[in-house]
Amino acid sequence: MSEPNDQTVTAWVRLLRAQHAALSGVEKALKEAGHPPLSWYDVLLELDRAGDEGLRPFALQSKMLLPQYGISRLIDRVEKAGYLERIACDDDQRGHVLKITTAGKALRRRMWPVYSHAIQDAVGAKLTREEVSELSKILSKLL
Amino acid sequence: MSEPNDQTVTAWVRLLRAQHAALSGVEKALKEAGHPPLSWYDVLLELDRAGDEGLRPFALQSKMLLPQYGISRLIDRVEKAGYLERIACDDDQRGHVLKITTAGKALRRRMWPVYSHAIQDAVGAKLTREEVSELSKILSKLL
DNA sequence: GAAGATTGAGAACTCAATCTTC
DNA sequence: GAAGATTGAGTTCTCAATCTTC
Numbered sequence: 001m002s003e004p005n006d007q008t009v010t011a012w013v014r015l016l017r018a019q020h021a022a023l024s025g026v027e028k029a030l031k032e033a034g035h036p037p038l039s040w041y042d043v044l045l046e047l048d049r050a051g052d053e054g055l056r057p058f059a060l061q062s063k064m065l066l067p068q069y070g071i072s073r074l075i076d077r078v079e080k081a082g083y084l085e086r087i088a089c090d091d092d093q094r095g096h097v098l099k100i101t102t103a104g105k106a107l108r109r110r111m112w113p114v115y116s117h118a119i120q121d122a123v124g125a126k127l128t129r130e131e132v133s134e135l136s137k138i139l140s141k142l143l
Numbered sequence: 144m145s146e147p148n149d150q151t152v153t154a155w156v157r158l159l160r161a162q163h164a165a166l167s168g169v170e171k172a173l174k175e176a177g178h179p180p181l182s183w184y185d186v187l188l189e190l191d192r193a194g195d196e197g198l199r200p201f202a203l204q205s206k207m208l209l210p211q212y213g214i215s216r217l218i219d220r221v222e223k224a225g226y227l228e229r230i231a232c233d234d235d236q237r238g239h240v241l242k243i244t245t246a247g248k249a250l251r252r253r254m255w256p257v258y259s260h261a262i263q264d265a266v267g268a269k270l271t272r273e274e275v276s277e278l279s280k281i282l283s284k285l286l
Numbered sequence: 287g288a289a290g291a292t293t294g295a296g297a298a299c300t301c302a303a304t305c306t307t308c
Numbered sequence: 309g310a311a312g313a314t315t316g317a318g319t320t321c322t323c324a325a326t327c328t329t330c
Contacts, residue, residue, distance in 0.1 A: 002260050002263050002264075003259060003260070003263060004259055004262045004263040004266070004267040005267070005272075005275075007272070007275050007276050007279060008262060008263065008266055008267040008275050009259070009262060010279050011266055011275050011276075011278050011279040011282070012165070012262045012265070012266050014278075014279055014282040014283055014286070015161070015162055015165060015266070015278070015282060016162065016166065016208070017208060017282075017286055018158070018282040018283075018285040018286055019158050019159065019162035020208050021285060021286055022155070022158060022285060023159065056312080056313095057312075057313065058311085058312060058313080065159070065160060065163050067299090067300080067301090068312085068313080069299090069300070069301070069302090069313090069314085069315090070298090070299070070300080071313085072313065072314050072315080073298080073299090073314090073315095074298090076314095077297095077298095092307080092308075092312080093306080093307055093308085094306060094307045094308065094311075094312045094313070095307090095311095095312050095313065096312095096313085116146060116147055116152070117145050117146070119147045119151060119152060119155045120145050120146060120147040120151065121145075122155070122285070123147070123151055123154055123155050123158070123285065124147040124148070124151040126284050126285055127281065127284055127285070129148075129150070131281050131284070132150050132151050132154050133150050133154075134277060134281060135154050135157075135158070135278070135281045135282075136150060136153050136154040136157055138270065138274050138277060138278045138281075139154070139157040139158060139160075139161040139278075140157055140161075141269050141270055141274070142161040142164060142165060142265070142266065142269055142270070143157070143160055143161055143164055199290080199291095200290075200291065201289085201290060201291080210321090210322080210323090211290085211291080212291090212292085212293090212321090212322070212323070212324090213320090213321070213322080214291085215291065215292055215293080216292090216293095216320080216321090217320095219292095220320095235290080235329080235330075236328080236329060236330085237289075237290045237291070237328060237329045237330070238289095238290055238291065238329090239290095239291085
């Protein structure tokens with residue numbers, strides 16, 4: 001069967017709206033605190049995790065939710081702002097290695113309290129613990 | 144308490160990713176069928192529901208997930224394509240009434256099978272009936 | 287002054303095409 | 309030729325400013 005039932009359509013609509021509401025809230029909180037958008041945080045988080053070895057753009061892209069063409073300009077902006085460095089790659093002349101700078105690490109640390117508080121407002125505070133884990137479990141099946 | 148626990152952060156990340164994955168799939172299906180994007184469907188659906196009386200732009204906006212400035216140009220595009228009409232408003236000279244055209248109704252009818260099939264692929268086929276209603280119930284609390 | 291709606295400027299996204307190196 | 313990455317052109321989004329009417 002390929003037709004969704006009404007419950008499925010309702011769930012779909014709510015998925016769109018709930019995510020939109022939650023994301024708007026988080027982006028708004030970041031902006032009001034004078035921070036860059038969420039996508040910058042994601043970049044900095046992955047680069048921070050990668051440590052001294054850094055990450056290649058394609059590796060970063062695979063960890064994030066971006067198409068191949070979306071990553072270049074995002075990296076440009078974050079680099080231009082001084083939060084990451086593009087370093088020539090020794091063993092592969094096609095690419096670069098991306099590394100987070102000290103300023104980038106500091107920015108990420110400053111963003112986290114704002115971000116985490118906004119997550120709590122948008123999700124944690126509205127659901128019980130049981131609902132949070134049930135939601136998490138069900139959503140994982142959609143990936 | 145304003146700090147989210149780990150489960151909440153995980154649920155947040157999965158909400159972003161699941162919605163992104165599902166929405167990408169739906170938009171891709173519409174595009175491959177030669178149809179306009181989902182936002183057009185939403186406009187046509189609301190105008191179709193509103194019937195002969197039509198809808199004011201601000202009323203349409205409140206039913207959709209758009210900021211006030213986003214609706215004007217969306218309406219422009221849909222109108223230009225001939226799927227809705229802007230009609231001068233009798234009792235309020237500031238605004239217009241939007242009405243769906245015959246072509247608009249036909250487009251909506253043609254889009255629905257593609258859209259609904261994509262919803263089923265993205266959500267319905269991946270979850271049990273119980274999970275769908277549980278998901279729907281939990282997401283409604285986030286709105 | 288507030289509400290309804292539009293517009294201009296700049297930022298970001300999308301897709302396809304391109305370039306370099308493997 | 310394929311993989312990694314960037315670029316150009318066009319579209320859409322965002323925010324603030326504006327305009328008209330209530």
